[in-house]
Amino acid sequence: MVFSDDNDSDPRHSAMTAPIIPIKSVLSAEEIAAQGAPVPDTLRLPAADLFVARAARLKSLANGHAMAEFLNFCAGLIDAQQQALAALTPAARPDEARIALCRSHDMPLLDAQGGELDASPNGVFGQALATLLKAAQGFAPAPARDIIARLQALPADQVAKEARLILKAESGFDTGYAPFLGAALQVDWTHRALALTKGDVFVREEGSLCPVCGSHPVASVVRIGEGGHGVxxxxxxxxASEWHVTRIKCVPCMNTKGIAYSALEGEGAERFKAVQVETCDECKSALKLVSLEKDHNAEPFADDLATLMLDMLVDDAGYHRAGRNLFYFAP
Ligand SMILES: [Zn+2]
Ligand SMILES: [Zn+2]
Incomplete structure (x- = not known):
């Protein structure tokens, strides 16, 4: 299970195993441009019902899955995220001077590294976490209930310290806390992002990190653009903000040479047809690509969780996972 850092309890180890197969490339940016496709939006801010769609997708993927217990637990936590988000007073927009400063200096407006994180009972993070832990008591398996009790007893400054380690991808935090603190961090930052408009954010051409908060991507997604082309x-x-990066390009290092794609074959091929892994021989990283062209119901975070077996296979092939999933997190 996810509640321990013991390898033998790694949820991926109980997953179905399936070989990976290379698949043919999608259209390159140049090919898409040559077809006269409209210029896509550079930034998509999160939707207010983000967690509703994510939980529904994960529940459907959990059905009959070898990791069903873990995925259903995650889906319950995502339901609780929507509940926590709905209970918060809408966030205030950052002041105009701050917006202008971040825009002109290409700095993330909702900086995850240096931003405020208030774990006190009246703070946004503290409120979100309390809602999540209370809800999770109702559906979490026994080992997770122990973790919930420990987290509930932890002083706010300690909770904030653990959460900051997760934000910075530093070791030293209790890995059992990760899904709960990760879920509360997502609620906190999505809540802030919902107060923004697209014009508030400077979006660097083809960036590796989120232009809104400076965090790493969990995966990438192919959406169907205005002209019917995948974007x-x-x-x-x-x-959960999304920023445009042209295809056939490594998101971590922006290299365009030797990019390859792999997908599950056999048992998982049809079920997880939306998910491929984009690998880069330049930096040896692997980032999932979730295609709505292939499955309209796909959702990047949920589809990533349900295909952790693909990470193991790519890992065995010598690539390291570049996506950061805060429910399943190791520094
Ligand atoms: Zn972000
Ligand atoms: Zn690369």
Missing amino acids: RYAVCGLC
């Missing part, structure tokens, strides 16, 4: 976005693992 690729990297999806923030924290605030």
Whole structure:
């Protein structure tokens, strides 16, 4: 299970195993441009019902899955995220001077590294976490209920310290806390992002990190653009904002040579047809690509969780996972 850092309890180890197969490339940016496709939006801010769609997708993927217990637990936590988000007073927009400063200096407006994180009972993070832990008591398996009790007893400054380690991808935090603190961090930053408009954010051409909060992507997604062409976005693992990155390009290092794609074959091929892994021989990283062209119901965060077996296979092939999923997190 996810509640321990013991390898033998790694949820991926109980997953179905399936070989990966290379698949043929999608259209390159140049090919898409040559077809006269409209210029895509550079930024997509999160939707207010983000967690509703995510939980529904994960529940459907959990059905009959070898990791059903883990995925259903995650889906319950995502339901609770929507509940926590709905209970919060809408966030205030950052002041205009701050917006102008961040825009002109290409700095993330909702900086995950340096931003405020209030774990006190009246703070946004503290409120979100309390809602999540209370809800999770109702559906979490026994080992997770122990973790919930420990987290509920932890002083606010300690909770904030653990959460900051997760934000910075530093080791030293209790990995059992990760799904709960990760879920509360997502609620906090999505709540802030919902107060923004697209014009508030400077979007660097083809960035590796989220232009809104500076975090790493969880995966990338191919959406169907205005002209019916697939448009690729990297999806923030924290605030769920999406930024445009042309296809056949490594999101972590922006290399365009030797990019390859792999997918599950056999048992998982049809079920997870939306999910491929984009690998880069330049930096040896692997980032999932979730295609709505292939499955309209796909959702990057949920589809990533349900295909952790693909990470193991790519890992065995010598690539390291570049996506950061805050429910399943190791520094
Ligand atoms: Zn972000
Ligand atoms: Zn690369």
